[in-house]
Amino acid sequence: MKNTPHVFLDRNNNITDPKLFAQLQQQQLWRMQEKVALFNALGPEHPGTIDAMLRLADLKTQLQDFDEALTLTKEAYELRSRVFGTKDKETQEAYISLADAYLNDGNPVQAKKIAQEILTNSNALDLDDFLMELDAKEILADAHQDLKEFSSETRVRRELVADMEQIYGPNHPDTVMSVGTLAASLQGNGQPLQAIPLYQRVLEQMKAEQDFTSMVEILIALSLCYQENGQKDQALENAREAVHLSRNLLGDSNESTMNALKNLAEISMNGESPTPAGIML
Incomplete structure (x- = not known):
């Protein structure tokens, strides 16, 4: 019978064993890299390829590989902008992810610039729009904090x-x-x-x-x-x-x-x- 490691969870169902958590993160990273490679066979501008790149960037962020996360997010945003336009809702979400990637990579000035641009051009019509505004405001506040404003x-x-x-x-x-x-x-x-x-x-x-x-x-x-x-x-x-x-x-x-x-x-x-x-x- 295969040995199954005991998973310790806290009250929010988060894994508390650091070693196991790191192993699971690495496994997720490998699977996502495989997905990106598979979707790339359909072309770099395929929606699935772009989405997989953004998910891979998120995993890189969790592993604190902020430089690579920024590179992936920037490429994914540029691809979405070229294919779907800058006004597309998912493109806007990728733009918010880019602001967050800049913030994590130690560039609050660029993060602040993007967040302010998103909020200036925002015309919230539904709940998803309001949630994007919340994300942009949170990034903006964190950027102000890093800049001691x-x-x-x-x-x-x-x-x-x-x-x-x-x-x-x-x-x-x-x-x-x-x-x-x-x-x-x-x-x-x-x-x-x-x-x-x-x-x-x-x-x-x-x-x-x-x-x-x-x-x-x-x-x-x-x-x-x-x-x-x-x-x-x-x-x-x-x-x-x-x-x-x-x-x-x-x-x-x-x-x-x-x-x-x-x-x-x-x-x-x-x-x-x-x-x-x-x-x-």
Whole structure:
């Protein structure tokens, strides 16, 4: 009987074994390279060839081969533009993928330029159009962040939250993640008072979902916000709650517990603690 490796999944059905995940990614990459080769027999401008190139680029991105991902995405976009025109919806989606590829490859200026062009020319008529706008805004916000254009970044992130609330609703995971990203941006740029109610909103949602790891991370972030705002009592209260929650539900050896203990010690001693760049939900 063939041995089947045990696949460990988290609450979102993501594989948690790094070695197995890498093996599966490599297998996907080989299969997609084979597909590209097969479709190329039909010609480089065949729709299947272009789609396979974009999927291969996505796999390259997951493997952090950003240069190759950018090369593939650029070629796929140029082919789609030549065959179907720049106004074609799937061509526009490829253009958004190109902006993302530039961002991942360390070129936020070009990513920003493409995202702004997409949004300027956008005339959303259906849900797919609105979703493309959301993708473009997210890339634009990330580009502003990389370029240290804080006021522009937070403006776009606020728009993203409002758009997601309208399209998905206030409690949708993508909306909540967007709120958390906005909070982290505000905190990281010296506006902890504005970040606090946003973190509190995310915390309530994580409590409802019983996502204990995220709850601990947000409580730590809240404690740092209160500390930066000179509210030590509230900072200590949130830091202690993070430790209590993490110890009871995640265990003393859990990484989140160790982070919570370190944070509590630093706040108790009035030590300075680095502000997190983001909260992973």
